[in-house]
Amino acid sequence: MAGHPDAADLVDAVRGFLVAVESRLSGREAFHAKVAGNVLAIVERELRQQPERVERAALARLLGHDGEPAALRAGLCAALRDGRLDAETPGLLDALTEATLARLAVDNPNFSTFRRLKETPP
């Protein structure tokens, strides 16, 4: 709705404010203001991209059942810890790569390995 800022719009507005005051800070405070701006950019991307949806779909396909992302993750970790699944499990590396790329698109889309994989799809 025009004129109604959503959560990501609000975060973006605060980020703009931080950029404006950053130049008046120095030393550790200026550094932390820059970090805080980067953190808000992560929050904004997460709100818009919802990487957990991608992760949920990828893990559900791998495990053969749906669930909350945290529960799917916990189930997968348990299977890896007791050796029921390993790096040779068909589809495992692809599912984890898909989920991790979705998270990296939020956390740090400039990261070298993210850019390499996006530029040269498998």
Add this chain to the structure above:
Amino acid sequence: MDEVAPALQDLLRRETGGDVAVDRVVALSGGAASLTFAVDTRRDGSAWPLIFQRAGAEEAAVGALAKSVQARLQVRARQAGLPVAAVVAVASPADGLGDGFVMERIEGESLAPRYLRLPDYAAARAAMVGQCATALARLHAIGPGEFADLPLPAASPAAARTAMYELYRGFGVDSPVFDLAFAWLAERLPDEPPAALVHGDFRSGNFIVGREGLRAILDWELAHVGHPMEDVGWLCTNTWRFGAWQRPVGGFGAREAFHDAYVAAGGTLDRELARVFELWGSLRWGVMCLQLAHAHLSGVRPSVELAAIGRRVSETEIDILHILKHGEV
């Protein structure tokens, strides 16, 4: 931090037996576990630039050495021919300076993104491949008898993996990629008794670099008795290339040339294990990120910086997956 200046001056006069005046003490970095200060002094009238390093108010990282031990280790490494700042004085409790020591200040560039990218450092980058290989070969050649008197942690690669796994599990975080990596490493890390002196954090970001190359190796606080390939793999871990992924050795060189130079300098190379330790390096940095974020989330050290580091975990996860799929990153 000028309140430490008189105590530093007393210490330096006593240790050198000379006429030393401390003019200025400037805090350089504010790590919670370790504090570093630039100390401007004059000795017999000439400028004598020094560094004072001491333990911070908070507990050091698990396995981190006391500053007094670090100082003794730096002396041994320097004797073995490594580029390391000369230790000038080690504080004793009566000095009122805490657990700390003073070393000579070596001028140069310490910011990795600068010496990895600026054209002015092209010759330095080329030279550093051989210099780092030689430094590590010399470090790893130091006989056990020469460090047996130092209280250093010791662990075989297999035991170190188990300790790191327990640390990871302690955070209550479920990372399928980390669990996959721990299982993969369990099949590949040897359990042979640790025998070599290992720097433990030998990487871009812990060097002083001049136009001609490597001038000094810093940050000895994670040194331990372990496997030489730990250092060889850690230097090549993608995190420490600072984006220059095409140059696997610390973002400045080629892996083959570095490995060959390590052998030429007398090092015993296990190429396969060195590669295993590159994946280990990504996992290790990933667990360190969890640990730093945990310090914020648990309320021990509330900090936006530490919270943000928690989101660097996915960088290490994609590197681990890339190595598992393609053999390298």
